[in-house]
Amino acid sequence: MTVRIAAVGNPGHLQDQQSLAQARALSRQGAPDLEWQPLTAGEPGAESLEGYDGVWLMAWPQDLATEGARRAAWQAHAAGVPVLVSPTEPPALFVGQARERAAYRLRSEQRAAEAARIEASEREPRTYVSQMRGPRHRWWRPLVALAVAAGTWVVGALVVSLPALLVVESEEEMGNPLNPWASVSLNLVLALLVPATLLGLWVGFRRSPWRVLSVTGRLRWGWLGWCLLVVTPLWAAYLAVTWFVFDQDVLDRPEHWVALLVITLVTTPLQAAGEEIAFRGGLVQGVGAWFHSPVVALVVTTVLSTAFFAAAHGSADVWVVIELGSLAAAGCWLVWRTGGLEAVIVLHVVNNVLIMVTGILLGGLEESYVDGSTQGSPVSAGMNVVATVVVTAVLLRLARRRGIAPAGWATPATG
Numbered sequence: 001m002t003v004r005i006a007a008v009g010n011p012g013h014l015q016d017q018q019s020l021a022q023a024r025a026l027s028r029q030g031a032p033d034l035e036w037q038p039l040t041a042g043e044p045g046a047e048s049l050e051g052y053d054g055v056w057l058m059a060w061p062q063d064l065a066t067e068g069a070r071r072a073a074w075q076a077h078a079a080g081v082p083v084l085v086s087p088t089e090p091p092a093l094f095v096g097q098a099r100e101r102a103a104y105r106l107r108s109e110q111r112a113a114e115a116a117r118i119e120a121s122e123r124e125p126r127t128y129v130s131q132m133r134g135p136r137h138r139w140w141r142p143l144v145a146l147a148v149a150a151g152t153w154v155v156g157a158l159v160v161s162l163p164a165l166l167v168v169e170s171e172e173e174m175g176n177p178l179n180p181w182a183s184v185s186l187n188l189v190l191a192l193l194v195p196a197t198l199l200g201l202w203v204g205f206r207r208s209p210w211r212v213l214s215v216t217g218r219l220r221w222g223w224l225g226w227c228l229l230v231v232t233p234l235w236a237a238y239l240a241v242t243w244f245v246f247d248q249d250v251l252d253r254p255e256h257w258v259a260l261l262v263i264t265l266v267t268t269p270l271q272a273a274g275e276e277i278a279f280r281g282g283l284v285q286g287v288g289a290w291f292h293s294p295v296v297a298l299v300v301t302t303v304l305s306t307a308f309f310a311a312a313h314g315s316a317d318v319w320v321v322i323e324l325g326s327l328a329a330a331g332c333w334l335v336w337r338t339g340g341l342e343a344v345i346v347l348h349v350v351n352n353v354l355i356m357v358t359g360i361l362l363g364g365l366e367e368s369y370v371d372g373s374t375q376g377s378p379v380s381a382g383m384n385v386v387a388t389v390v391v392t393a394v395l396l397r398l399a400r401r402r403g404i405a406p407a408g409w410a411t412p413a414t415g
Contacts, residue, residue, distance in 0.1 A: 001033060003102040005090070006049055008039045008069055009058030015087060016058045023056075023089035031095065041066045049076045053105060054098030055083045056090050080104075125414035128339050129288035129297040131211040132201065142286040145204025149282060153196035157189045177366050180259040187267035193274035197282035205289070212281040214340025215415025223338070223404050227346040230398060231391055235350050238387040239358065245379065251363025260365070264356040272348040276341050279309045280331045294412065302332040319376030323384040327351070330392045337405045339413025343395050 007023070009016035020038055027034040039048065041061055049055055049072040061070040077083045082097035084090050121135040132141070161174075164185035168174050174182050198209040213219045254260060283305050288297035306328040310321045331344035359365035399405035405413055 001099075001102055001106055002035050003033050003053050003095075003098050004035050004037060004051065005054040005056055005095075005098055006039050006052040007036050007056045007058065008041055008061075008073075010041055011038060013058075019058060019088050026089060033099075034095065039069075041069050048072060049081070051105075052076070052081060053102040054090070054094060055081060056094070057083065057085045058087055060085050126215070127294040127298075127412040127414055128215055128335050129284055129291075129301055130294050131215065132205045132207055132285045132289040133292075134205065134207055136206065137289055139290065141204045142289055143204075145200040145282070145286050147200075148203045149196045149200025149278075152199050153192055156192040156196060160188045160192060161185050177369050178254045178256070178260070180256050180263055183260060184263045184267055187263065187271040191267065191270035191274045193278040194270070197277050201282055201285065204286070212277060212285055212341070214338075214342065215413055216340070217415075220340060220342055220404075223340070223399075223402065224342040224346060226398060226402065227343045227395060228350070230394060231343075231346050231350045232354075234391050234394065235347070235387070236354055238383070238391075239354055242380070242383060243358075245383070248362075248364070253360065253363060254365055257360050260360050261357065264353060264360065268352050268356055269349045272352045273345050275309070275312075276331065276345045276348050279305050279312075279328065280335055280344055281341055283308065284332065284335065298332070298336055298412075302329055305332055313370040313374075314372040315370050315374040315376075316372070317375050319378060319381040320370060320374050322381040323376060324370070326381075326385045326388045330388045334392060334395060336412050337396055337410075338399045339404070339415055343399070347391065347395075 007020050009020070011017065020036060023034075024036055027036065037052070041057075041059070055073055055076050057069075057073060061067070061073070073083050081101055082094055084094045118135045126133070132145075164174065164181040167181050168179060173179055174185070176182050197212060201207070201209040201212055208217055210217045284301040287301050287304060288294075291297035291300065306325045309328040310324040313320070313324055315321065315324075327347070331347065334343040334347075335341060355368045356365070359368040396405055400407060405411075
């Protein structure tokens, strides 16, 4: 550590020359860390004394010519730099204060360098799965994020469900999809996954939780609109084909079909977005932060996201699991390539809204929900996988053309 001391005097004055020479001689003997920088009293301005650990004035500036030196000395003193006025070499007390100031300056420079390093690291492009693996990453952060998100969601779910519990006659009725109160309560409970995930990521990682929406740190509404225009007709055609393949009949509408229709159109998009932000967003980025390699993070998080998403729907039927798993896996791949949740949110929203609206208007709404008793078939699962692959391919082609996804079939979007 070098202690820089400004020696402000008159270089033509013999006593000032002797004092500076004596100070340097003493430094060579016992204080090699001291660096004496001679300055003319008429020279220093307010900025010329910045960066010194001590200011030694061999005489107090009194005339107009040395006004800059006097002002600079006062500013240095106000900044915490020791200032001494003495015709002879500085005493040990002043030198000790200068050393303390040098140590403080060195710590400040180190902190500034570390802050600059962190800032540079923050600006490095990252894949979606690595958005939470920042320069302050620690192994425990994903666990904190998970605990905060889960706790927030449980408390919020209890609060949101309370009105429905007071109105609905029994607990069994709360699971009835034909009951408007039960329907809106379920959708709002799942929509709470959005704020719960955002809060969990912010508390756990101390990074912008909006990174969960996309690598740009926001929801790209233009890209979401394009996805909506593409997915809606394709998925509607797929559902229409399944209707005729399985020879489904038109049944009576539920008693409260108008209320259910309004609830579906208003809250189902929130429900679907909540599931995607939780399963393809918070879970993927939280677990992905544990892995240095983005590819390893992608593989691990895709497996976990797919498994948890399928398990959350309650059905153990292999064909239902394949249908849910294909949507989840395709969603992870879309997120990897496009760098955001927009495409998979649209796919989920369109699927749920079309199925629910069809069930309300054409009957059979209770069969639209997946629960522990839901049974699938090889034909249904195969058609779902094919439709998911086709829509995913179309979306990725559109993403490449619009500059959302980079060239190459596996290259991830970064930001």
